[in-house]
Amino acid sequence: MTTEASRAQDRGTSLWKPLVTILVIGFFFVGSLIVVVTFVVSSIGYSNNSQSCESGSPDNQAIGAVDDGLGVPEELHDEQLRNARIIDRTAAALGLSGQASRIAIIAAMGESSLINIDFGDEGQGVTNPDGSATTSKGLFQQQTSQGWGTVEQVTDPEHATKSFLLGPRHDGASRGLVTVSGWETGEITRVIHRVQRNSNANHYADSYGPAEKIIREAGIDVDRSADEEDQEEWRGTEARSPGDSAVAGGGTRGSVADLDGCSSDGGARAGVPGRTADGKNTYPWDAVTPAPGVYNVDPVRFFYGECTSYAAWKVNELMGGSPTDIIFDNNFGGHTKGNGGEWKSAWEASGWTVSTVPKVDSVAWWGPNGGAGVGAAGHVGWVDEITEDGRVIISEYNNSYYAPPGHKYSRRSVAIDPGQVGAYLYVPER
Template sequence: MKGGAGAAAGAVLAAVMVPVLVLVMMLGSGGKEGALAACAPAGTVTVSAPGGVVAGYADDQLANAAVVVKTGQQLNVPAEGLLVGVMTAMGESSLKNLNYGDDIHGVTNPDGSLTCSLGLFQQQWCLPGNPWGTKAEVTDPAKAAATFFKALMRLPGWEAMPPDVAGHRVQGNYSPAGYTKFIPAAREVLAAVTAGKITAGSGGCAAGGFAVGTTGSGDDYPWRGAEHNANNPVTSLAYRNCTDFAWWRLTQQLGLQPVSSSRLGPGNGKTWGNAWSRAGWTISKTPKVGAITWYTTGEYGHVAVVKEITADGKVIEEGYNFGIPPNGAYYTMTINPGAPAGYLYIPTREQFEKAAM
């Protein structure tokens, strides 16, 4: 039950940026990387920068940049790697999720088209033995970014390389010089994203954004393949723990990307009621679909989410890591509505953002 702490100008496609197969890529599955498959690309973006433009990029371009950065952060990519990712996407697609690219010299693809390089990173999906993924995967910004970062992290000595050289080594484009001019803009956009000036609104790991009182569809927790109890750098909690799942559900209902819980400091499940009181959010003894069920028993307490209220007034809760073997697993359970110490109602988005300032 613990809640561990853890840490523009959009030029058209640059034809010189044609990614080729990268031998350093050895894609794995499961763990923190495998969990990323549950995250979809962002659909909207909020920009607090003047004019809604950063380094000449705006709207969907900035939304895509936010997805690239957040995907890298979920994979624990350091800042210099995030810069390489943003810079490469700028050079390849001007931060646009393109459904077209360079043809492959007249070779007909499996879908009958001549276009092989697609998406933010212009990853070639159609060549035999391609390591980038399917057509659908290379045109999903989050999945394309994850594939790029996995390749980068497996490139020996990339940290000591200039950003343009590192991007060139991963992509296999004709020359590092094709990326060089994008480095200053990439630094500016990366700084804006990490400072919170660019925020992806719906989609992404928020699974499309649910209304308050509307929970997701079963076990849609995006890190269900992650190592149990390892620190989740996105939420500042611990993977596959009750608190991480409940915090995910909270942000999901608000239509937000998952964010750190550290500013509210909910900590272990037992302390969540105090966090709700400090924030001025409602605590009730009356169950409500979508509310957090809050327990204070035991060393750490426990939190879960009200999934359903039956016709006879029973509460069906869902959560993670209740202690029913195996630990760290998703569960649903019917409870007596008087069993929790209280029900923590989900705040409005305005209340949440005000408390998180």
């Protein structure tokens, strides 16, 4: 996660994700009180988008949570009801259950207070993990610059709802709600986080109450059963072609693996089962790896014992290199890889394959604070194995959640859902 330039520790440090406070409406009277209604819009980052991810920060306040019992202006309340009904009709037309409507309404409440705003936090000093400006708009604060569509699309409530439910491609495979394993029964804020990738995975819990109030007022049946016949159209979407751009933690510019296979979670793509030829740790520099807090440059131009050093070694090894014959390093392909969180953009800039589909012997990538043990610098690991049910087993260095602190190897004993990884970076061809 750390490079010679930054020396940022890649463990569980918090990433402050600023909030943008926007005065949506001036003053209105409730009895003899003058009340200022303030909306707080959370930055979407890498498609909430950020993310990836994958990030501990002070809790973002859901816009809907500002309702303290005094009520909101009638015109805004009416819009909340109208947008909630659009979300519900869209989910029902796709054959999804009432729980999908509930989850989407809570997500929109947490992002925009169910108001279809045409702005986000641009111009407020908030940036994506790769340094680019955020472009969040609409009910779900989807970023136009991260593959979620045009301004017209992300501010069209029906289109934006389809994107949240089915993924940016509306295909049930490109990181929408239906690609999240166990989405109908999982903790709602965590399920939404897997799609939106807010800086705080618990952000949406504050919106449960306000959203349920709107759901009741709008007369929405959240106990509606799914209709599999209505799901056939989007579930039958053809596999993406290599020329398309994938969306994984905010979109990619590299090519996309065109792999078949759907998991039992309702559309999430699974990789081909298999494992590396040797499941043992092959990192060759443990003997010279320093203690925690000490950073020495290694032969692949990262720091010994960091996650980036290990992942770079594995790529180098797969490409036919050795400790004395380095093929892949920090500058290979003409683009510096940097911290773990920067690897995905470097892969894209080099035109290498970035995918949501796991592949044995590929780099597992997380954006800043994108998962357990992942800090503000992001993280990279290695896909050692894909199980028969499509789950992945990761090996890595310097993830304090799975190993003792400081430059230590770990191999996760429990396979994880592939969607828990921000993206998969395929090893480039020589």
